[in-house]
Amino acid sequence: MLRGFTHTLNSSQLKPGETQLEIRDMQLRFGGVTALFNVSLEVKQSEILAIIGPNGAGKTSLLNCISGLYQPQDGKIIYHNGRAHDITHSRPHEIAHLGIARSFQNIELFKHMSVLDNLLSGCHIHMKTNLFASMLYWGPAQAEQIEQRRFVEDVIDLLEIEAIRGHTVGSLSYGLQKRVEMGRALAMKPSILLLDEPMAGMNAEEKEDMARFVLDINEEHGVTIVLIEHDMGVIMDISDRIVVLNFGQKIAEGTPDEVRRNPIVIQAYLGEDQSTFPMKHLG
Amino acid sequence: MTAPVAETFPQFLLAHAQHTPNKIALRERNYGIWQALTWKQYLDHVKYFSLGLMSLNLTPDETIAIIGDNRPEWIIAELAAQAAGAKSIGMYQDGVVKEMIYIFNHADVSFIVVEDQEQVDKVLEMWGELKNVRKVIYYDPKGLRSYSEDFLMSFEDVQKAGREFEKTHPQLFEEKVAQGKASDIAILCTTSGTTGNPKLAMLSHASMLSMGKSLMSIDPMQPSDEFVSFLPLAWIGEQMMTLSCGLQIGFTVNFPEEPETVQHNIREIGPQAMFSPPRIWENMISRVQVKMEDSTWFKQKMYNWAMNVGYQMADARFKKVTPSPLLKLQSFFAEWLVFQEIKDHLGLRHLKRAYTGGAALGPDVFRFFHALGVNLKQIYGQTEINGIAVVHRDGDIKFQTVGTPIPGTEIKIAESGEILMQSPAVMTGYYRNEEATASSLIEGWLHTGDAGYFDEDGHLIVIDRAKDVMTLHDGTKFSPQFIENKLKFSPYVREAVVFGGDYPFVAAMINIDFPNVGKWAENRQIAYTTYTDLAQKGPVYDLVRKQVEMANTDLPPAARIKRFLLLHKELDADDAELTRTRKVRRNVISQRYADIISALYSQNSHLDVQTTITYQDGRTATLQTRLKIESLNGTS
Numbered sequence: 067m068l069r070g071f072t073h074t075l076n077s078s079q080l081k082p083g084e085t086q087l088e089i090r091d092m093q094l095r096f097g098g099v100t101a102l103f104n105v106s107l108e109v110k111q112s113e114i115l116a117i118i119g120p121n122g123a124g125k126t127s128l129l130n131c132i133s134g135l136y137q138p139q140d141g142k143i144i145y146h147n148g149r150a151h152d153i154t155h156s157r158p159h160e161i162a163h164l165g166i167a168r169s170f171q172n173i174e175l176f177k178h179m180s181v182l183d184n185l186l187s188g189c190h191i192h193m194k195t196n197l198f199a200s201m202l203y204w205g206p207a208q209a210e211q212i213e214q215r216r217f218v219e220d221v222i223d224l225l226e227i228e229a230i231r232g233h234t235v236g237s238l239s240y241g242l243q244k245r246v247e248m249g250r251a252l253a254m255k256p257s258i259l260l261l262d263e264p265m266a267g268m269n270a271e272e273k274e275d276m277a278r279f280v281l282d283i284n285e286e287h288g289v290t291i292v293l294i295e296h297d298m299g300v301i302m303d304i305s306d307r308i309v310v311l312n313f314g315q316k317i318a319e320g321t322p323d324e325v326r327r328n329p330i331v332i333q334a335y336l337g338e339d340q341s342t343f344p345m346k347h348l349g
Numbered sequence: 350m351t352a353p354v355a356e357t358f359p360q361f362l363l364a365h366a367q368h369t370p371n372k373i374a375l376r377e378r379n380y381g382i383w384q385a386l387t388w389k390q391y392l393d394h395v396k397y398f399s400l401g402l403m404s405l406n407l408t409p410d411e412t413i414a415i416i417g418d419n420r421p422e423w424i425i426a427e428l429a430a431q432a433a434g435a436k437s438i439g440m441y442q443d444g445v446v447k448e449m450i451y452i453f454n455h456a457d458v459s460f461i462v463v464e465d466q467e468q469v470d471k472v473l474e475m476w477g478e479l480k481n482v483r484k485v486i487y488y489d490p491k492g493l494r495s496y497s498e499d500f501l502m503s504f505e506d507v508q509k510a511g512r513e514f515e516k517t518h519p520q521l522f523e524e525k526v527a528q529g530k531a532s533d534i535a536i537l538c539t540t541s542g543t544t545g546n547p548k549l550a551m552l553s554h555a556s557m558l559s560m561g562k563s564l565m566s567i568d569p570m571q572p573s574d575e576f577v578s579f580l581p582l583a584w585i586g587e588q589m590m591t592l593s594c595g596l597q598i599g600f601t602v603n604f605p606e607e608p609e610t611v612q613h614n615i616r617e618i619g620p621q622a623m624f625s626p627p628r629i630w631e632n633m634i635s636r637v638q639v640k641m642e643d644s645t646w647f648k649q650k651m652y653n654w655a656m657n658v659g660y661q662m663a664d665a666r667f668k669k670v671t672p673s674p675l676l677k678l679q680s681f682f683a684e685w686l687v688f689q690e691i692k693d694h695l696g697l698r699h700l701k702r703a704y705t706g707g708a709a710l711g712p713d714v715f716r717f718f719h720a721l722g723v724n725l726k727q728i729y730g731q732t733e734i735n736g737i738a739v740v741h742r743d744g745d746i747k748f749q750t751v752g753t754p755i756p757g758t759e760i761k762i763a764e765s766g767e768i769l770m771q772s773p774a775v776m777t778g779y780y781r782n783e784e785a786t787a788s789s790l791i792e793g794w795l796h797t798g799d800a801g802y803f804d805e806d807g808h809l810i811v812i813d814r815a816k817d818v819m820t821l822h823d824g825t826k827f828s829p830q831f832i833e834n835k836l837k838f839s840p841y842v843r844e845a846v847v848f849g850g851d852y853p854f855v856a857a858m859i860n861i862d863f864p865n866v867g868k869w870a871e872n873r874q875i876a877y878t879t880y881t882d883l884a885q886k887g888p889v890y891d892l893v894r895k896q897v898e899m900a901n902t903d904l905p906p907a908a909r910i911k912r913f914l915l916l917h918k919e920l921d922a923d924d925a926e927l928t929r930t931r932k933v934r935r936n937v938i939s940q941r942y943a944d945i946i947s948a949l950y951s952q953n954s955h956l957d958v959q960t961t962i963t964y965q966d967g968r969t970a971t972l973q974t975r976l977k978i979e980s981l982n983g984t985s
Contacts, residue, residue, distance in 0.1 A: 067379075067386065067394070067421055069489045069491075070489065070490045216380065219380035219381050220380075222381070223380065224491075228381075228606050228607045228610055229607060229613075282491070282492055285492070285495060286494060
């Protein structure tokens with residue numbers, strides 16, 4: 067009888083607290099529009115870092131730069147995993163290979179495939195056997211496939227999606243699809259997990275579940291999490307550190323308590339649109 | 350193969366592990382595949398967990414409590430406690446905190462074995478009020494890494510301690526098991542009492558084993574059979590099948606992956622026997638009916654034709670007449686074309702016998718399953734007599750009865766009409782409750798509190814709880830449960846409470862089946878928001894009205910429902926309105942809904958109710974709802 071996890075879902079070799087990702091003076095421009103201006107920040111191993119800010123502050127752009135979808139014009143992104151990698155101009159698949167996985171604001175799953183196949187597609191990045199061996203499905207290729215299938219079960223167990231293993235993704239509720247998408251990112255055995263609004267559009271109960279899964283991934287497996295989220299209640303509850311962006315600039319950084327009391331943050335939110343930052347969370 | 354000779358559960362386990370060490374004893378679906386445990390492995394798990402408990406000074410007068418889904422660890426913990434000479438008590442996971450604290454303290458619980466973080470959190474919450482508990486042992490470590498309480502221990506660590514303990518105490522486990530006596534208390538079982546604090550029935554190894562033996566003397570099972578354990582192990586019925594029958598015969602017990610995957614897992618295993626309370630069977634019918642409604646025209650035609658044939662066959666079997674050759678031929682095709690498929694989907698294809706117990710099952714449900722060719726039989730019993738005392742025999746099924754007493758059981762009807770039972774399976778008494786014991790065990794006879802009588806064929810007919818039987822205005826005695834079951838046969842009715850004893854006519858309070866009625870409304874473009882909203886829609890009232898009229902046609906005039914209303918909230922076990930096995934708590938309901946009941950017997954056509962809702966963050970809100978009351982004409 068085995069209980070709990072047989073695999074770690076974390077591929078990082080760093081110790082908790084060590085710097086895992088460094089962003090130095092990053093600038094991103096789209097024509098004349100500056101999306102990110104001189105943004106610098108550090109992500110530490112095994113922390114939950116939240117990125118907040120009003121709409122259009124550049125949060126998703128920042129994630130896109132990290133995961134290689136956008137190329138910043140200036141600055142550097144250094145990723146540490148045993149040794150330092152400069153990933154500023156790396157391609158998305160190279161970055162994924164290094165262990166940075168992400169989920170998207172709008173669900174990007176294979177809608178007509180089963181949950182299981184979607185999750186397995188996350189593992190494929192680590193396939194070692196070549197095409198011919200895989201086609202024969204014999205020896206090491208078979209062993210690898212079985213191993214990946216087993217690994218995916220740990221993800222299923224973690225996210226409690228046993229009952230929908232065989233379901234087609236398109237037939238699932240929005241909340242469950244979000245969960246599957248996070249599962250696929252986890253199946254890549256990430257060292258950093260980037261989550262773009264994992265709780266958007268969910269009801270209170272689904273949010274609570276999702277927050278618990280995020281905490282489980284972080285606490286049980288030590289996976290570093292960088293997330294963008296609008297629900298301030300959730301952010302204040304689960305994150306270790308918060309980075310606040312406004313008009314493409316970093317205006318504050320610190321623990322939830324520090325950020326909540328920071329006058330610049332309060333002004334940024336209130337000055338623009340009172341409704342985007344609920345006062346009660348700012349205390 | 351003859352069953353091994355032993356007199357306690359652990360002795361049976363030891364015997365199986367010696368005779369068939371490599372046969373599969375338990376199977377659990379985990380990580381997506383069925384993982385098997387052989388009898389030898391099963392024994393080792395029990396042995397080291399038991400030694401581990403002994404190293405933590407578990408003494409024979411103590412109890413271990415077990416809370417969790419059906420998993421191998423559940424019964425391993427139970428057998429480990431028994432091997433150490435102690436006893437176990439199973440608890441429902443969704444138990445009310447106050448009740449749980451009462452049981453922990455009242456039953457001298459020294460160890461609590463729980464499944465996961467959720468249950469650990471629950472126990473931690475009540476920790477301050479627990480008197481004798483020394484350790485809380487969990488078997489799913491997920492999420493518990495950061496817990497630092499020193500009384501928390503993992504299942505594996507207890508087993509590790511057991512292995513260490515064996516080095517200094519070799520043979521202790523075997524000696525302890527050999528010392529076990531048939532008269533030792535094996536488990537405490539909470540009775541699903543409909544009032545007050547639960548009573549804990551003490552059940553000995555002898556009584557539990559005798560029950561399994563008697564049942565299997567009429568319905569034999571084989572070591573090669575499969576059984577799926579998916580109902581709460583705290584329930585006596587599940588204990589009887591999984592442990593008493595399972596350990597005596599040595600069949601394989603399968604545990605589902607998660608509560609949500611039960612249906613799928615049953616289908617994969619295809620068990621030979623099943624014992625479930627009525628709600629499981631009622632749910633299956635609802636599922637078939639709803640699925641058929643969504644099906645194609647051709648399939649519906651086929652289904653209706655086959656069901657018609659099936660009902661004729663079932664009725665012939667009930668009446669014990671030989672069906673005509675034509676009917677037999679039709680039945681062959683119906684089975685081949687339709688029923689096999691349905692049974693396969695429900696996981697009932699290999700079923701030799703199916704039992705229902707715990708509460709009364711409506712006759713229509715019986716007919717339905719027999720029409721499908723499922724050998725569904727009623728069991729009657731109580732926790733106090735190990736759950737099973739009276740059962741239908743194969744080929745002798747009358748759905749208004751509960752069957753005939755199993756071998757070794759004597760039954761007589763007291764002058765008051767109460768059913769009295771005597772058998773080797775009667776409990777030893779209630780734990781630390783002399784008073785209750787004295788009032789229910791009198792000179793060896795168990796007073797069941799149920800009213801009933803024998804029919805001309807020696808079948809027992811149970812009317813209802815003696816105190817619930819109502820006398821209608823024309824003097825006839827009638828059981829509200831009987832009428833309620835008639836109503837509940839409809840897929841649109843989830844729960845019903847019938848009144849009429851002290852009133853001039855019969856009236857009903859009904860809960861609609863939210864998913865089924867919701868689907869029905871969607872198909873007819875009726876928009877709704879919540880349960881309350883849906884229940885008060887005019888068309889829904891019309892729908893339910895039809896169901897009530899249908900139920901009325903089979904009832905004697907005096908027992909027909911004259912007025913009914915659809916309740917604005919679902920009756921819930923969390924609100925103490927139902928027991929955990931979904932039996933209606935009549936006294937609670939008649940108090941809480943006194944206004945509604947009196948409105949049912951007034952001239953009014955509606956009633957305004959106010960409900961106070963407490964949100965999760967502590968805020969409260971008051972909701973105003975107008976409940977319609979529907980009168981039925983032409984029934985008097």
